[in-house]
Amino acid sequence: MSDLLPRVTSISDYRRVYGDSQIWSPxxxxxxxxxxxxxxxxxxxLGSHIVYRFGDVIVKLYFPMWFEDYRVERIALLAISGLPAPMIYADGEIEGWPYLVMSHVPGVPAVEVWRTLSGEDRISIAHQIGETMRLLHQTSLPDGLPADWHSFIKERIDRAESHHDAPEPWRNWIRQQLAEFREPEMEHVFLNCDLTEDHILLSESGGRWTISGIIDFGDARIGHPYYDFIAPLAHYAYGEPEVSKALLRGYGLEVTGPVMESLTKYCLLHEFGRLRDFLDRYFVADPEAFVEALWGAGRP
Known part of the structure; x- marks a missing residue:
């Protein structure tokens, strides 16, 4: 019997063949x-792994060099209850590639409709995202999720300047923001860590948009609640301070100077997002303009 999967020995090989559906179909x-x-x-x-839909069922095939994504997502989805996330039906492996068979979550990725929504709808959805994050953070902590938070966040701080690869005055601002970084005292919780526009699904009914699902938990870990605010602030709320504040209120946070200042610092600590890429996407004159676009004039 011939191999059903390609011989992929590097990440560059995988990226080269990722988009060819004929390769993955067998x-x-x-x-x-x-x-x-x-x-x-x-x-x-959408996404980094191979995903196919069969009616109301999803088959997700994981690149073996990113096995940790499979391991973490499986643990996370088995732990979640009471949220519109995929339900695992089965798991296994084929020719050394792990896979999950799980329920399809209805809705369209927020990235497809976000800019077409009214300001009122965006504020409403941001509030819902905050509420959903709060419920997610109340999930009982399962064994097996990465829990080395202090070493993780220390590495993010140590690498922040090189990671963001931003010009001055941004480099100096990063140093200033993180020089005496202190996390607010809060219990560590179950984090998704990547609540971007393609991982939150929306549905419309009767003229009202609501969150219908959250997908992709391959980066889940246990850590400080503020970390999960980074992606929504950058991907949904930037340039609309009222959307930022609705996110906080939905979660149950007071919109205060210290909270906004702390969340601004966290925006420099995400594992994936780079400030240089962000500056290429948005025209931002300087750090002061960045903060104003997040929170409004004079804040934090």
Whole structure:
């Protein structure tokens, strides 16, 4: 029997073949046959792993060099309850590639509709994101999620300047912001760590948009609640201070100077987002303008 999956020995190899659905279809449909999924799968193109939809069921195939994504997402999804997240039906491996079979979560990625929504809708959804984050953070902490928070955040601080690769005056501002970084005293919680526009799903009914799902928990870990605010602030709220504040209020935080100042510092600590890329996406004159776009004039 011939191999169903390509021989991929590096991340660059994987990225080269990632978009070719013909390469992945045989293995995906073998998994579907194993688990009695009817019909032909439809490729879902967002994300880093290979995802196909079979009606109300998703098959997600994980690149073995990113096995930790599979391990963490499996633990996370098995721990979550009471939230519109995928439910695992089965797991396994095919030719050394791990996979999950799970429920399809309805809705469209926020990235597809966000800029078409009214300001009122965006404020409403930001409030809902805050509420959803609060529920997520109340999840009982499962064994096996990365919990080395202090070493993780220390590494983020130590690498912040080089990671962001931003010109002056930004480099100096980063140094100033993180020179005496202190985390507010809060219990560590279950974090998603990547609540970007493609991981929150929205549905519209009767003219009202609501959150219908959260997907992709491959970066979940245990840590400080403020870390989960970074992606929504950068991807949903930037340039709309009322959206930022609705996010905080939905979570149950008071919109105070110290809270906004602390969250601004956290925006420099995300594992993936780079300030240089952000500055390429938005025209931001200087750090003062960055803070004003997040929180409004004179804050924090």
């Amino acid at each position: 293995a995906i449909h073998e998994v579907a046959a194993r688990h009695g999924l009817p019909g032909t799968g439809v490729r879902q193109t």
